[in-house]
Amino acid sequence: GAVVSQHPSRVICKSGTSVKIECRSLDFQATTMFWYRQFPKQSLMLMATSNEGSKATYEQGVEKDKFLINHASLTLSTLTVTSAHPEDSSFYICSAGTFAGGNEQFFGPGTRLTVL
């Protein structure tokens, strides 16, 4: 299957700092990428849909000014958690793929964010 990478895999930061997470599709072009968040023992929750060359579409309850998404190319989307607080500590996962054909989404390995 296709490969999606994320960087960094783990980050620990102080409260108030901003953290950028990169999501790359390594062997295919992704016009759409998705950002999810998963708290312990909970399901993945879609935060936003990232569209190449246009603004991201955020899910209800997700602050677009806090979670900045940029999808500048067909292989790269970034999520910036601005002014992170301890309650933002979570597992952030991106995915890429299409819902045509096999309908498969390829997930990145995730980024574990801990805000102290």
Place this chain on the structure above:
Amino acid sequence: RKEVEQDPGPFNVPEGATVAFNCTYSNSASQSFFWYRQDCRKEPKLLMSVYSSGNEDGRFTAQLNRASQYISLLIRDSKLSDSATYLCVVLGNEKLTFGTGTRLTIIP
């Protein structure tokens, strides 16, 4: 009501046993259905798609009942390596909605 509901478990079953997971979804307009597997602190990985006619992949059998909005996964002859969380996933409006997952532990 949650969009996708699963029994969170945990299911602790002996190696070699058969185990079944169930899932219900609320949106009757949902288009596609999947089972994903997620190991601890890892990303989810597609296990199999689910079709109304039922489909099988080795020891795994998935079934969809659109009328009841119900999805199932059966694992036969369970192996230690099957220990993981199994996520019921539904596609609708070009978005994936995940269940909370059912945790399975296979006991030697």
